[in-house]
Amino acid sequence: xxxxxxxxxxxxxxxGMYWAASCGGCDISLLEIGVHILELIQIADVAFxxxxxxxxxxxxxxxxxxxxxxxxxxxxxxxxxxxxIARLLRQKSKSLIAYGxxxxxxxxxxxxxxxxxxxxxxxSYHSNPSxxxxxxxxxxxxxxxxxxxxxxxxxxxxVLRLKxxxxxxxxxxxxxxxxxxxxEAIQAVTGGVVPLKNKAxxxxxxxxxxxxxxxxxxxxxxxxxxxxxxxVRFEPDICLLEQGIIxxxxxxxxxxxxxxxxxxxxxxxxxxxxxxxxxxxxxxxSAIGSLLDATTEERAKELIAQIVDPVGLFYRFSMxxxxxxxxx
Amino acid sequence: xxxxxxxxxxxAVPENWEPRIVGFLCYWCSYTGADxxxxxxxxxxxxxxxxxxxxxxxxxxxxxxxxxSNGADGVLVAGCHIGDCHYMTGNHKTMARMPLxxxxxxxxxxxxxxxxxxxxxxxxxxxxxxxxxxMTEQVRKLGPLNWPEILHESGVGHGRDLKPxxx
Numbered sequence: 001x002x003x004x005x006x007x008x009x010x011x012x013x014x015x016g017m018y019w020a021a022s023c024g025g026c027d028i029s030l031l032e033i034g035v036h037i038l039e040l041i042q043i044a045d046v047a048f049x050x051x052x053x054x055x056x057x058x059x060x061x062x063x064x065x066x067x068x069x070x071x072x073x074x075x076x077x078x079x080x081x082x083x084x085i086a087r088l089l090r091q092k093s094k095s096l097i098a099y100g101x102x103x104x105x106x107x108x109x110x111x112x113x114x115x116x117x118x119x120x121x122x123x124s125y126h127s128n129p130s131x132x133x134x135x136x137x138x139x140x141x142x143x144x145x146x147x148x149x150x151x152x153x154x155x156x157x158x159v160l161r162l163k164x165x166x167x168x169x170x171x172x173x174x175x176x177x178x179x180x181x182x183x184e185a186i187q188a189v190t191g192g193v194v195p196l197k198n199k200a201x202x203x204x205x206x207x208x209x210x211x212x213x214x215x216x217x218x219x220x221x222x223x224x225x226x227x228x229x230x231x232v233r234f235e236p237d238i239c240l241l242e243q244g245i246i247x248x249x250x251x252x253x254x255x256x257x258x259x260x261x262x263x264x265x266x267x268x269x270x271x272x273x274x275x276x277x278x279x280x281x282x283x284x285x286s287a288i289g290s291l292l293d294a295t296t297e298e299r300a301k302e303l304i305a306q307i308v309d310p311v312g313l314f315y316r317f318s319m320x321x322x323x324x325x326x327x328x
Numbered sequence: 329x330x331x332x333x334x335x336x337x338x339x340a341v342p343e344n345w346e347p348r349i350v351g352f353l354c355y356w357c358s359y360t361g362a363d364x365x366x367x368x369x370x371x372x373x374x375x376x377x378x379x380x381x382x383x384x385x386x387x388x389x390x391x392x393x394x395x396x397s398n399g400a401d402g403v404l405v406a407g408c409h410i411g412d413c414h415y416m417t418g419n420h421k422t423m424a425r426m427p428l429x430x431x432x433x434x435x436x437x438x439x440x441x442x443x444x445x446x447x448x449x450x451x452x453x454x455x456x457x458x459x460x461x462x463m464t465e466q467v468r469k470l471g472p473l474n475w476p477e478i479l480h481e482s483g484v485g486h487g488r489d490l491k492p493x494x495x
Contacts, residue, residue, distance in 0.1 A: 294424060296410065311436060324433070
């Protein structure tokens with residue numbers, strides 16, 4: 001808030017963090033930078049962070065344009081409130097950074113793009129066995145009640161990325177982003193190493209795939225059978241794909257340090273598509289196609305049929321960035 | 329929702345609309361097959377835009393989704409028969425990728441008739457014309473894919489009056 005700035009140097013940076021359609025893990029992951037948060041507070045004031053401090057939208061609206069220097073926006077755009085605030089923050093910020101996979105590629109909430117708004121409402125308010133809604137009430141953007149007209153945000157047909165709504169300067173992918181990389185990126189942006197304004201450049205990650213960071217041994221073995229992680233006890237040091245477990249490593253941007261793989265789980269693709277690839281799922285299909293141990297069409301089809309829910313698996317974090325962008 | 333979209337699609341079909349199919353053909357077999365169909369003066373619909381690639385194993389599924397999201401109504405992929413690949417195992421990758429991308433397209437709401445893969449040898453000009461004829465008719469029945477329009481309609485900012493905060 002403006003009155004807080006009286007006894008702080010005028011050139012102190014203003015930073016902020018907003019929480020849209022995401023789980024809230026991004027807000028916590030920003031704190032994962034640990035003691036560096038104290039260094040950040042020395043050079044910057046918090047201008048807006050609903051999760052950590054009491055700010056109202058009206059405070060932000062009262063700021064002059066481009067008042068906030070670095071604004072982190074986590075979460076995708078699921079409803080009209082999130083779109084409105086994205087536009088407001090774009091106006092009030094010099095640098096708007098899409099923080100976390102939901103803001104960058106849609107993330108987990110974007111898996112709902114496989115269904116229409118109607119289907120989502122059906123499941124949430126009508127058809128699920130645990131729902132008790134005899135009058136069939138559904139949320140309406142505007143409803144009448146005894147105190148007058150009530151307005152709630154409108155639920156959109158699909159989840160959009162932040163850059164589908166407003167121009168974004170930087171993108172920090174990951175679910176959640178790796179704290180070390182994030183601190184490097186914050187230092188670069190706040191320290192003037194990189195310009196505040198840019199064109200949706202992906203930072204805090206590397207163009208190469210996760211396989212580049214993966215410590216497991218690759219023996220160029222072909223896949224003889226697909227298994228799911230809970231069905232098998234796998235070898236600790238050998239490539240998971242070679243063992244028949246679908247690991248999104250080949251199609252995923254690196255920067256995480258292959259944490260999941262080191263922890264004994266396959267990569268789920270949370271850093272989004274690698275390099276210049278736009279569509280993560282097709283990149284993974286391409287990779288799997290080269291790995292099958294099949295010399296006949298029947299055998300290939302038999303192996304492919306073992307993959308459970310390919311679309312949900314390959315686009316788990318990047319549905320909003322896929323070429324097809326989800327269901328009609 | 330799907331019914332509404334379907335009616336909109338049929339309404340939106342322009343009178344002289346022709347389906348547009350992108351055909352990725354491998355150089356050694358399928359493209360030569362299409363060529364032989366031409367040399368033999370076989371007739372087939374001019375709705376397929378052929379893109380020659382050196383091997384069907386080079387057809388990244390991303391090319392298929394790019395074509396469909398940029399206005400193609402259907403995509404045809406054709407390569408050498410299994411065992412005939414000029415590069416020995418190039419089309420083994422195709423035969424593994426294509427059923428998978430077909431499944432993904434299906435899950436994404438694309439009708440299965442809009443995507444087809446076939447093995448067509450250099451001598452099978454007849455088969456090539458048959459496949460193109462069948463596919464053109466199937467896609468014609470389905471109507472335009474209209475993907476960008478559908479996205480725009482259900483996307484954001486389409487005529488909705490969204491006031492800035494505080495007004």
